[in-house]
Amino acid sequence: MAASYLPALVFVIFAVGFGALMLGLTMVLGPKRTSAIKDEPFECGSEPIGSPRVKFSVKFYQVAILFLVFDIEVAFLYPWASLFRELSCTGALDAAGVCTSGASLFGLVEMLVFLVVLVLALAYVWRKRALDWA
Amino acid sequence: MVPITHFLYLAFALFLIGAAGVLLRRNVLIVLMSVELMLNAANIALVAFSRQWGNADGQVLAMFTIAVAAAEAAVGLAIVVSIFRARTGTDIDDLSLLRD
């Protein structure tokens, strides 16, 4: 019962270990040149001291929102890719997973339709100058 | 094997946290995150049930939910940005223009 959580434990150990390793390596190997700016908590980024309610440019949100939408669409490519063999076969696959009947364009066309809609959305975003940073 | 009940406990806990967040928190960004939490709690339940029943229906819906949640979050963020562009805070109680 508890053993079934073993993969999760391995995952956690690996994650923590990897982080620690990377930090440790930079500590050991990285060159150290200190200056006033370098010693700030965030070398490049917002001021560590001051009002927390700094206004960010709306552009940040805009890019974040666009990223959010387009990033997720990839989720549909994975199941499609894993089923592409079945989708491209007119009949059922045989036991070895080989398509014995004719090939079909169905899987390809299906995804092309999806991608065309997606590209249309991208074109829309681009034409609306939502991607310009100015 | 982890029994399905454990997944369900996790899902219900997340769902309740999300629902409580929507109903109780006053910061709109946290409210948005709470909504996402609710949807993802349902996703966990869906995937767990999908494995239990051995069919893919639940996973299919979970996949769609991920996409829908992203679209919803995008629209929600856009509304939040447009509403609070001229203000300093993101407190939900500032929205009092419309009432009886």
Place this chain on the structure above:
Amino acid sequence: MTALLALLAPAAAAAPAPSSVGATALADMGHLAPMMIVAVWSLLLLAADAFAGGGMRQFQRRVALSGLALAGAAALMQFGTVEYDAGVPVFSGMLAVDHFSVLLDLGVIAVMAGVLAFAGDYARSHRFEYGEQESLVLIAGFGMMILNHSTDLVAVFLGIETMSIAIYVLVGARWNARASAEAAFKYFIMGAFSSGLLLMGIALVYGATGTTHLDQIAGQVAQVFTQWGASQPYVDLALHPEGAPAEAVRHAIDKSVMGMAPAALFIPGLLLLLTGLLFKVSAVPFHMWTPDAYDGAPTPTTAFMAAGVKIGGFAALLKVFVGSFATQRLATAPYGWTSVVAVLALATMTIGNLAAVQQSNVKRLLAYSSIAHVGYILVGVVAAANFYGHAFSIGTMRAADQIEWSRETGDFSVAAVLFYVLTYAIATLGAFACVSWYGANKTEGTTAHEWSGLAQRHPGMALGLTICLLSLMGMPPTVGFFGKLAIFRAALENDNPMMRVLVVSALLNSVVGAYYYLRLVVSMYFRPPSTTEVPTLPGRGARVVVGLCAAAALLTGILGDTAFRRAELAAAGFPYAAGTERRAAWVDKLRTRWEDEALADEAAAEADAKAPANGKADAKAPAEGKADAKAPGEGKADAKAPGDAKAPGEAKADAKAPGDAKAPGGDAKAPKGDGKAEDVKRAP
């Protein structure tokens, strides 16, 4: 690149051989032609806006409306044909095309056309014109159409989200008014919260039944409760283990957990689903967002929400709850969901009406009145579920004819709900169109005193609005009366005290409703005009829509019976799965009944003709006396659909409509033998 081509070559070579999957997908899209047209048009408009920019803007309405005319024509060609009698499941059972969905599609298309006829004018006049409006309306309408067709909880969820997300944007689109963004945010938070509840409900129902397909869920529900019942002895043992061997007790605990688990998942799931859907149709106690969202939104969007979202929402509610969750134990046993919904229906109409009385803002008044109407419609939903619950009870010793009667009355109740939703949508669209029209250049005439004396300045619009309000009120010559009558009749057929209480309170509520509708009418006709003259919307879109809605409300009211037949046809055999023999048999039975009635009428007419023997009776006598009487009904369905589309001068749509209208009528009359032949073909 060449490698890619080489990969494609064999596939391309094999292409001429029709692939079964691809062919099915294409055929399915053909069945869903109206929906596909709407989807393609929404993308076209989006692309057109991005690439042609401002130059395209003035054509966008025309393009959108011609697309809707096309979609409406396609839907009209489908409606009433024998091909869709049994319903055609498409996209591996996700959706189905039947008379139910096609009729509601026509409603959605009509509402979209009506809204788009003046939404552009409104945005231009109030200085927030944007090119995505038409596209967003079509996308939201596409979501509603998914709901109309859905036969799977996945489709229900996707339809609701497609509809809602587009509408959040439409609500917040008025960037120069802060109320708009605030309304959008409130609507968004409530909508997203209810989506979360809905999804969790779907997850739990799926967990209990192992499927998301509505018809399969309906089949599994009985099993869920049988399992619960079967585990009862084990539960008793587990609760009172005195004297039993430890091994047996452990076994009993396992058995009772296993037996009760599905029901323990299903019932909360059902309640969450119910909550999610009631949020969408804004029933009390989930109505708080409605007045704010309706008030803050641009008025054309409000019209769209009040008319369109209700159609989609009730389609989903009917499909899920009446179609799938209406077994006896679920629906009608003392703790069935219908008793909860009955109480909510009572609360919805009462609270909606009482709040509407206090409103001085016309937009908010109509918002609360729309809540009240949801209450009336829910009465019909409860009635339908009650009847089907009796008809589908398993193991009860009911006479076969009683079950038959229950089903017939259940179909009648569903027809009443459909009829009410559609006619309410028409009337409310007209009313909101009038509110949109009253105001221009960033000033809106929404306070009640600004409406006083409207009849002196704009008699035509005052008349149109009055007819729409009378229809909402339920005044006899208008269609609203028939809608209420049908709902009340459906409820009263159900011989139980709860329904009688509901009907009585609905009647009382109608009186309250009459008060505030008439108050507005009286102030328009019998008060002096307000001193400040409110500018009105340029362009004739809104005026045409008000006129058409008023005409439709009157015409369908006068032809109440023939209009109601469309709804009856759509509701026939409603809870049976699409594409099954039983479904076809029920539609066939309805057609047979109509034919018999037509024959009887004909005989009566002939007898009449013999007695006075003058030309007047002759007009009635021709063999198609009934068919002719039907044609106007068809024409009316038409006036609702592309009739609206014709508003901004689409003469083509107009010319097309009557021709198309004949087709379904003719098919509906097609000899019964045809339907039989279909049956035989379907049998193997």
